[in-house]
Amino acid sequence: MQVFPTSPYLKISLLMALAFVPTLVYADDGRGSSVAATLGWLTIGCGMTANLSLVIFKMMKKTAVIKLVVGSNASQSLASAYQQVLNFHIMLNAVGFFAGMSHGFMLIRGLDYITLSLAIVITVSMISGIILKLTSGKNLKFFSRLVHGQAILAALLVTLVVLHVITRWHHGIIMHFI
Amino acid sequence: MKSHSYILMTLVILATSAPTLALAQYEKEGDQPDMMILTIFSLTLYITISAILGVVGYSIWKVIKIRRKSAKMRLA
Structure with a gap:
């Protein structure tokens, strides 16, 4: 099963292309939608794609190992594809993080407790992810893996995103976007 | 599930229920938010x-526990 391109140049080009995703929000749709609000939606989209892809991949890998249905070929190709899926997860989350931060700075006047909580949770997840990727120390790696992989933190993040959208919607800030 | 997991889960439930209560109150009160809503939102x-500190504390405790365990095994 060949999921990702084998050429390293093509892989790097594809990953680099993700960096230009935020430019999409500047596309004029003629409906007067605000760039700041679109950046927020882009952040949600990036986060969902980046995290769901990794979760689905891990579930596929687990199923392949448990069932041993497809033999060594599929398991090996899944194992080799892991690094690429992880790179995709990191890249898209980084894009989403910076888009989210830009969205936050643009709309800083509307800052409320839920938004601030959301920003804190996103930043903690991002910092633990960066430490997990870059550190070589055993203890620090284990610590960051524990923090980054907490289901409770993920649940809190999803809840705060939903509440942020509901409250902003209620305040009429994104009403004109619909 | 151990007791610390229950504590963390309680924190998440509190974190999610506080703004929901505030939203309900906001709907009830009308357009002018009062101090009570702001207090619930600030919660x-x-x-x-607290949840983040709980997660970080739990992770530190786990690392220390494993380090102690491996130190004991090295001595034995």
Whole structure:
């Protein structure tokens, strides 16, 4: 099963292309939608794609190992594809993080407790992810893996995103976007 | 599930229920938010910070526990 391109140049080009995703929000749709609000939606989209892809991949890998249905070929190709899926997860989350931060700075006047909580949770997840990727120390790696992989933190993040959208919607800030 | 997991889960439930209560209150009161709503909303922030500190503390405790265990095994 060949999921990702084998050429390293093509892989790097594809990953680099993700960096230009935020430019999409500047596309004029003629409906007067605000760039700041679109950046927020882009952040949600990036986060969902980046995290769901990794979760689905891990579930596929687990199923392949448990069932041993497809033999060594599929398991090996899944194992080799892991690094690429992880790179995709990191890249898209980084894009989403910076888009989210830009969205936050643009709309800083509307800052409320839920938004601030959301920003804190996103930043903690991002910092633990960066430490997990870059550190070589055993203890620090284990610590960051524990923090980054907490289901409770993920649940809190999803809840705060939903509440942020509901409250902003209620305040009429994104009403004109619909 | 161990007791610390229950504590963390309680923090998340509190964090999610606080703004929901505030939204309900907001709907009831009309357009002018009062102090009570603001207080409930501010609870979200404090509970989120507590949850994060809880997760970080739990992770540190876990690392220390494993380090102690491996040190004991090396001595034995």
